[in-house]
Amino acid sequence: MAGFRTCQVGPEVVASARKGERSAQQAIYQEYSAAVFTLAARIVGRHEVAEEVLQDTFVEVLSKLGSFRGEAPLGAWIRRIAVNKSLMYLRSGWHRYSRPLDIIAEPRSTNADLVDESGVAQMLAQLSPTARAVVWLHDVEGYTHSEIGTMMGKSISFSKSQLARAHSRLRDLLLTQTGDMPCMQALNNF
Amino acid sequence: MHAGTEQLLTIRDGGPVDAATQQHVAGCSECGDELIRLRAVRESLRELPELRVPTGAWERLESRLNEPAIRSHWWPGVVVAATVLIAVAIWVFSGIEQTTPNETAPMIATNAEPELGQLVSQSRRLEALLRELDTPRVMNAGTAGTIAGLQDGIAVIDYGLSRNGELSQSQSEQLWRQRVGLMNTLVQVRGAQLQQVSN
Numbered sequence: 001m002a003g004f005r006t007c008q009v010g011p012e013v014v015a016s017a018r019k020g021e022r023s024a025q026q027a028i029y030q031e032y033s034a035a036v037f038t039l040a041a042r043i044v045g046r047h048e049v050a051e052e053v054l055q056d057t058f059v060e061v062l063s064k065l066g067s068f069r070g071e072a073p074l075g076a077w078i079r080r081i082a083v084n085k086s087l088m089y090l091r092s093g094w095h096r097y098s099r100p101l102d103i104i105a106e107p108r109s110t111n112a113d114l115v116d117e118s119g120v121a122q123m124l125a126q127l128s129p130t131a132r133a134v135v136w137l138h139d140v141e142g143y144t145h146s147e148i149g150t151m152m153g154k155s156i157s158f159s160k161s162q163l164a165r166a167h168s169r170l171r172d173l174l175l176t177q178t179g180d181m182p183c184m185q186a187l188n189n190f
Numbered sequence: 191m192h193a194g195t196e197q198l199l200t201i202r203d204g205g206p207v208d209a210a211t212q213q214h215v216a217g218c219s220e221c222g223d224e225l226i227r228l229r230a231v232r233e234s235l236r237e238l239p240e241l242r243v244p245t246g247a248w249e250r251l252e253s254r255l256n257e258p259a260i261r262s263h264w265w266p267g268v269v270v271a272a273t274v275l276i277a278v279a280i281w282v283f284s285g286i287e288q289t290t291p292n293e294t295a296p297m298i299a300t301n302a303e304p305e306l307g308q309l310v311s312q313s314r315r316l317e318a319l320l321r322e323l324d325t326p327r328v329m330n331a332g333t334a335g336t337i338a339g340l341q342d343g344i345a346v347i348d349y350g351l352s353r354n355g356e357l358s359q360s361q362s363e364q365l366w367r368q369r370v371g372l373m374n375t376l377v378q379v380r381g382a383q384l385q386q387v388s389n
Binding site: 003022025026029030033034035037038041042047050051052054055058059062092120121124135136139140160161163164165167168170171 | 194195196199200224227228231232234235236238240241242243244247248250251252254255334335338342
C-alpha cells in the first residue's frame with residue numbers, strides 16, 4: 001500500500017492552495033485522497049461513511065492550510081485530521097444504529113501461495129469498530145499505544161489490550177475460514 | 191506456561207518483556223509459530239491495496255467548499271444535538287435517582303394524553319418508519335451531528351427504560367413520551383435530509 005508516506009506535494013503548490021487557488025487545492029486532494037479514503041474506510045468499515053470522512057477531512061485541511069506551519073510533513077498533518085474525523089464518527093452514536101458493516105470488496109489475490117489479502121480485509125471488517133481502529137492505527141499506520149490512547153481518550157493499556165484481543169479474534173477467524181485444515185498448516189499458509 | 195498475545199505482540203514490536211517470557215518464547219515452537227503468524231498478519235495488513243476514491247468525490251467536495259459559510263452549517267446542528275442530549279440526560283437521571291417507585295410522582299399525564307400502550311406502539315411505528323428511510327451516501331456534517339445527538343438522546347432514554355423496576359407508571363409514561371418526541375424529530379430530520387438529497 002502506498003499510503004501517506006509516499007505522497008509528495010511541493011511547497012509552491014501548498015502556498016498556492018493557501019491563497020485559495022482551486023487547482024492547487026485539487027492537486028493536494030488528488031495526491032492524498034486515496035490514502036485518506038483508505039484509512040477512513042478501514043477504520044469506519046463503510047464506504048459511504050468513509051467518503052463523508054474524506055470530505056470532512058479535506059474541508060478542514062483546505063480551510064486550515066493557513067495554520068499549517070510545515071514543521072511536520074503535510075501528509076502527517078492530513079493523516080492526523082483524517083484519523084480524528086474517523087474516530088469522531090466512531091464516538092458518535094451514529095454507527096451504533098447503522099446497518100451492519102459493508103464488507104469492503106478487494107481484488108482477489110491471483111497467486112494462491114501468497115497471503116490472501118482480500119481475506120485479511122474481510123477479517124478486519126469483522127472486528128468491532130474500536131478493535132479495528134486500534135489494529136489499523138498501530139499495525140499499519142505505526143502509531144504507538146500512547147498516541148492511540150491519547151487520540152481515543154483512553155489509556156495505553158486500553159490500546160494494548162484492544163490490539164491483543166483483536167489479534168486473538170483474527171486468529172479465530174482465520175481458523176474458521178480454513179475450516180478443518182490442521183492448525184499449523186493454516187498458519188503456514190498464512 | 192505459554193506467552194499471551196499481548197506479550198507476543200510486545201516482542202513482535204520490539205518492546206520490553208521480562209527475561210523469563212523471552213526465554214520461553216525462544217524455546218517454544220508453539221509461541222514461535224504464533225509470533226510468526228502475528229508478524230504475517232501485520233505484513234498482510236500493510237500490503238493491502240489502496241482503495242479507489244468514489245467517482246465524483248472531488249466534485250462533491252468542491253460544491254461543499256463553494257458553500258458560503260461551512261461553519262454556519264456545523265454549529266446549529268451540533269448545538270441542537272448537544273442541547274437535546276444534555277436535556278434528556280438531566281431529565282432521565284434526575285427523574286430516576288431522586289424518586290423512588292413508591293413516591294407519588296406528579297400526575298403529568300391527563301386523560302387527553304396517550305397512555306403507555308399507545309406511546310409504545312407509536313414509538314414502534316416510528317422505528318419501523320425510520321428503518322424504511324434510506325441513508326444517503328453522503329450527508330452534511332451538521333445534519334450528522336444532529337442525528338447523532340438525537341440517537342444518543344434516545345439511547346439515554348432507553349437506558350432509563352431498561353431500569354423498568356425502578357420506575358413508576360407516570361415516570362415510564364414520561365420516558366416513552368420523550369422517546370416518541372425524539373423519534374418524531376429524528377424522522378423529520380431524516381425526511382428533510384432525504385428531500386435535500388433528492389433536490
